[in-house]
Amino acid sequence: MSLLEITDLHARVAEKEILKGISLTVNPGEVHAIMGPNGSGKSTLAGVLSGRDAYEVTSGEVLFDGQDLLELEPEERAQLGVFLAFQYPVEIPGVNNTYFLRAALNSIRKYRGEEEMSAPAFLKLVREKMNVLHIDQSLLNRPVNEGFSGGEKKRNEIFQMAVLDPKLAILDETDSGLDIDALKTVAEGVNALRSPERAIIVVTHYQRLLNYIVPDFVHVLSGGRIVKSGGKELALELEAQGYGWLESGSTSELVAA
Amino acid sequence: MEISLKTETMTVPNSYLRDFTGTDTGSDNLGPAWLSSLRQRAAARFAEVGFPTRRDEEWRFTNVSPIAETPFTLATKAQSALSPEGLSRFTYEDMAGTQLVFVNGHFASELSSETFPDGVTVKTLASAMAEDSPLVETHLGKSAKFGTEAFVALNTAALEDGAFVHIAAGAIVTAPIHLIFVSTADSGPTVSHPRTLIVVEENSQVTLIESYAGPAGQVYFTNAVTEVVVSENAVVDHYKVQRESEKAYHIATMQIALARSANFSSHSIGLGGQLIRNDINAYLGGEGIECTLNGVYLGKDKQVFDNHTSIDHAMPHCNSHEIYKGILNDYSRGVFNGKIFVREDAQKTDAKQTNQTLLLSPYAQIDTKPQLEIFADDVKCTHGATIGQLNAEALFYLQARGIKKDDARALLTYAFASDIVSRIKVDAIRSQLDRVLLAERALEGIAG
Ligand SMILES: Nc1ncnc2c1ncn2[C@@H]1O[C@H](COP(=O)(O)OP(=O)(O)O)[C@@H](O)[C@H]1O
Numbered sequence: 001m002s003l004l005e006i007t008d009l010h011a012r013v014a015e016k017e018i019l020k021g022i023s024l025t026v027n028p029g030e031v032h033a034i035m036g037p038n039g040s041g042k043s044t045l046a047g048v049l050s051g052r053d054a055y056e057v058t059s060g061e062v063l064f065d066g067q068d069l070l071e072l073e074p075e076e077r078a079q080l081g082v083f084l085a086f087q088y089p090v091e092i093p094g095v096n097n098t099y100f101l102r103a104a105l106n107s108i109r110k111y112r113g114e115e116e117m118s119a120p121a122f123l124k125l126v127r128e129k130m131n132v133l134h135i136d137q138s139l140l141n142r143p144v145n146e147g148f149s150g151g152e153k154k155r156n157e158i159f160q161m162a163v164l165d166p167k168l169a170i171l172d173e174t175d176s177g178l179d180i181d182a183l184k185t186v187a188e189g190v191n192a193l194r195s196p197e198r199a200i201i202v203v204t205h206y207q208r209l210l211n212y213i214v215p216d217f218v219h220v221l222s223g224g225r226i227v228k229s230g231g232k233e234l235a236l237e238l239e240a241q242g243y244g245w246l247e248s249g250s251t252s253e254l255v256a257a
Numbered sequence: 258m259e260i261s262l263k264t265e266t267m268t269v270p271n272s273y274l275r276d277f278t279g280t281d282t283g284s285d286n287l288g289p290a291w292l293s294s295l296r297q298r299a300a301a302r303f304a305e306v307g308f309p310t311r312r313d314e315e316w317r318f319t320n321v322s323p324i325a326e327t328p329f330t331l332a333t334k335a336q337s338a339l340s341p342e343g344l345s346r347f348t349y350e351d352m353a354g355t356q357l358v359f360v361n362g363h364f365a366s367e368l369s370s371e372t373f374p375d376g377v378t379v380k381t382l383a384s385a386m387a388e389d390s391p392l393v394e395t396h397l398g399k400s401a402k403f404g405t406e407a408f409v410a411l412n413t414a415a416l417e418d419g420a421f422v423h424i425a426a427g428a429i430v431t432a433p434i435h436l437i438f439v440s441t442a443d444s445g446p447t448v449s450h451p452r453t454l455i456v457v458e459e460n461s462q463v464t465l466i467e468s469y470a471g472p473a474g475q476v477y478f479t480n481a482v483t484e485v486v487v488s489e490n491a492v493v494d495h496y497k498v499q500r501e502s503e504k505a506y507h508i509a510t511m512q513i514a515l516a517r518s519a520n521f522s523s524h525s526i527g528l529g530g531q532l533i534r535n536d537i538n539a540y541l542g543g544e545g546i547e548c549t550l551n552g553v554y555l556g557k558d559k560q561v562f563d564n565h566t567s568i569d570h571a572m573p574h575c576n577s578h579e580i581y582k583g584i585l586n587d588y589s590r591g592v593f594n595g596k597i598f599v600r601e602d603a604q605k606t607d608a609k610q611t612n613q614t615l616l617l618s619p620y621a622q623i624d625t626k627p628q629l630e631i632f633a634d635d636v637k638c639t640h641g642a643t644i645g646q647l648n649a650e651a652l653f654y655l656q657a658r659g660i661k662k663d664d665a666r667a668l669l670t671y672a673f674a675s676d677i678v679s680r681i682k683v684d685a686i687r688s689q690l691d692r693v694l695l696a697e698r699a700l701e702g703i704a705g
Pocket residue numbers: 013014016018036037038039040041042043044045054
């Protein structure tokens with residue numbers, strides 16, 4: 001059974017239709033890249049999958065492990081194993097980062113019928129993952145994302161993903177705004193989490209990230225539709241041609257993979 | 258836009274006059290002559306000014322007519338029994354220190370500490386006055402004046418007993434001194450007029466807690482006045498924990514007189530009551546004073562929290578910091594009025610005032626008014642007020658990590674108050690507030 005099955009998904013925000021019939025199948029172990037110009041609906045898709053309530057699904061279906069994902073609360077989706085790395089991670093003054101992460105992990109473990117993780121076990125896990133992502137210990141003792149640099153926020157997202165161990169991770173432009181060193185660190189962190197059980201959807205505006213996280217499939221999103229799907233070469237072609245050809249409304253110029 | 262009113266000055270119900278004018282109660286022979294004179298002047302003033310109305314600028318948003326119209330009576334000592342178990346609901350299990358307990362204004366010696374640390378005198382005002390303590394005569398009623406302050410006048414007119422705390426010069430008192438004022442109203446609405454005089458001598462240091470509480474559901478009226486005199490270079494950390502019954506009325510004035518290089522912090526925590534008015538007035542009468550007034554209150558149902566503060570910078574080189582935070586749910590209402598005066602001589606003043614309100618319900622409401630009057634030219638004064646709701650993005654972020662919506666809301670509510678909570682140095686009070694803010698969720702280790 002596939003892990004994620006999106007069928008003819010339509011969604012709107014503030015009366016405006018954004019997603020206009022998306023279908024996508026993701027199996028465990030696969031890495032899918034979704035590329036597309038600004039405003040094509042990438043974050044909307046990520047938001048619909050993770051349960052952001054600004055979006056209204058007007059038709060279509062999303063099955064996760066065979067279960068209707070759309071009727072679940074955001075926290076239930078997280079508990080089932082859906083993880084969204086935010087395009088813009090939110091600063092939460094007054095809530096300690098370590099505390100937050102432990103509360104999140106224990107909530108997920110509880111749902112899975114596992115015991116709460118003890119403080120020492122948690123710290124051990126956290127240290128291990130911190131090293132992979134070059135996260136400074138001091139960030140852990142700060143409020144969630146508060147005063148983090150852009151790169152620190154993005155690394156923190158991947159760090160959270162590493163700790164929470166999801167079945168499906170959706171990375172929304174985790175690469176945007178990163179310098180090459182930070183980009184490599186993030187990619188390294190993501191690659192370390194690739195496994196036959198886990199699927200990853202990498203949403204990106206730029207091809208560059210895909211040099212480091214090599215996808216199994218690439219999809220081009222434009223105007224709320226997937227207009228092209230292919231293998232990893234598609235990303236390179238997109239890079240060569242830019243998104244300009246999409247605006248002309250024609251896909252024929254693009255050489256099929 | 259203007260508030261409609263029945264009469265300009267509310268008539269003073271007979272019960273108040275009968276109870277509090279010395280002539281009617283016959284209690285004017287209590288204590289020294291200066292006291293009966295003080296009481297009589299106060300009673301006369303109260304009879305003159307009566308209860309404030311909403312036409313009075315200082316009471317624009319708070320209607321006290323329910324207090325005037327409820328037939329409150331003074332409880333007798335016999336009606337004011339409290340068992341140690343009854344008291345335990347209002348004390349902190351895991352807090353070292355000493356305590357003085359009053360029930361309906363009557364001193365409960367059996368519930369109070371018998372001995373106090375070196376350099377600390379804690380006793381009832383009645384016994385201090387019976388000894389004709391010159392300290393009491395010098396300070397009582399001196400900073401808490403009753404020009405137009407009806408409730409201060411009323412408290413003073415009724416003055417028979419209360420708490421007296423004296424910290425000797427140079428004494429460093431580490432464990433908190435807890436003054437507990439419990440009200441009970443088993444047989445009809447009662448009123449009490451708690452009075453506290455705190456005199457802290459030079460170079461000393463002390464932590465004081467005033468608690469006001471009563472059993473759930475009972476109707477009573479607490480009309481408290483606290484005077485704090487802080488001498489040169491003394492450090493005072495003051496906590497007021499208001500946990501009155503949800504049907505209680507609580508009106509209180511704290512008057513603080515600060516001398517050169519004094520360091521005073523007030524933490525005002527409002528949890529209970531139905532109508533609560535707090536006036537805190539600090540007079541900075543020397544150079545190099547540090548004055549902090551912090552407050553946090555949690556409103557629900559139809560509670561009204563009215564906080565008025567005044568910081569009077571009379572001398573140069575003083576700093577004042579003020580943060581008041583309200584968390585308002587249901588139909589509750591908040592009022593914040595923060596006055597800062599910077600007198601002509603008070604050059605190099607640094608005054609910072611912040612008022613923030615979190616509205617958890619569409620029906621909750623806050624009226625906030627900073628009032629800065631600056632007569633010196635080389636000063637730094639800032640103020641800011643924000644009113645907002647829980648951040649929807651933050652809420653979603655927490656939920657997207659698997660945290661339940663209700664827990665996420667509690668977490669963010671906690672986070673809103675965290676800068677005030679983190680400044681509370683008494684562990685027992687801090688964890689009490691943690692529990693309340695997190696709605697009894699066990700979210701230990703949350704502070705950022
Ligand atoms: N909350 C919102 N309110 C109104 N319009 C929105 C909202 N979120 C997204 N949109 C609109 O939906 C379209 C797709 O946005 P988005 O999914 O963020 O695109 P992408 O992530 O691909 O850049 C854009 O035209 C954007 O303006």
